[in-house]
Amino acid sequence: MTKKPIIGISANEVEDSGEKLHNLPINYLPAGYVRGVQLAGGLPILLPIGTKEDAIEYVTQIDKLVLTGGQNVNPKWYQEKLSFDASLMSTKRDEFELALINETMRQKKPIFAVCRGLQLINVALGGTLHQDLSQRTPEPVIHMQDPIPREEPTHKIRTEEGSSLRQIYGENTSVNSFHFQSIKELAPSLKVAAISEDNIIEGIESNSTISPILGVQWHPDFAYEAIEQEREIFKFVVNEL
Structure with missing residues (x-):
């Protein structure tokens, strides 16, 4: 029997899950x-927020890491002052996931973010990062599409020639969009694979x-049921990345 790749997926947490879940604190991630x-x-494995030591143990036991969506990133990590509501970020989560990133790279394992x-x-x-795209006036492309259904593509992107995304999506495609922040200055060890x-x-x-x-x-996690390319990117991550 072929061993399934073990995919560690970073989880989020909330202290009060609401009446439906009896107001319990929970660890969670979108299904x-x-x-x-x-x-x-x-084989997906949930990685709850923990310590830096936990991050090392988790990464040792997985084949690949998936970093999920959620809160804004604390701007202190790139030496800027906060310009948005602090309730929209989780420094605790940042610290843990930064440890996951560092250890995954040290062990030279793949990351899908x-x-x-x-x-x-x-x-x-x-x-x-740009801390809040919605502050642009006028906003040329809407990057937070709520309340439009989450699986529905709302703006166009162009993939870069030679990129993995070009193989999966072709040169031009449309995607959903649920973010206030975005990359401003790209890290030196990264390259652009798609642009809006x-x-x-x-x-x-x-x-x-x-x-x-x-x-x-x-x-892709919002649209994998409706759009073939979003299923294909999961196949690429699990089997080829």
Whole structure:
């Protein structure tokens, strides 16, 4: 029997889960990550927020890391002052996931980063972020599409020639969009793999000197049931990255 690749997926947490879950504190992640990995033939493992020591143990036991979406990234990691509501970030989560990134790269294992994950890995490698795209006036492309259904593509991107994203999506495609932050200065060890109509970096890859990294600003986990290419990216991550 062929061993399934073990895919560690970073989890989020909330102290009060609401009445439906009896207001319990919970660790969680959107089911699309789990199901996307399962459909691609991988074995998903949830990685709850923990210590730096936990991060080392987790990475030792997985084959690949998936960094999920969620809160804004604390700008202190790229030496800027906070310009948004502090309740929108989780420094505790940042610290743990930065430890995951560092250890995964030390062990030279692949990383797939989605939305916040793309932003955090850029910061971890020396890049910076636009703290709030919605402050642009006028906003040329809407990057937070809520309340439009999450699986529905709302803006166009162009993939870079020779990139993994070009193989999966073709030269031009449309994607969903649920982010306030984006890459401003790209980390030196990363390269652009896709860009939006308003020149926001929508996809990244690592150069050949570090661990394999693929990042997307959109959410394949929201659209994998509706769109074939979003299933294909999970297959690529699990089986080829």
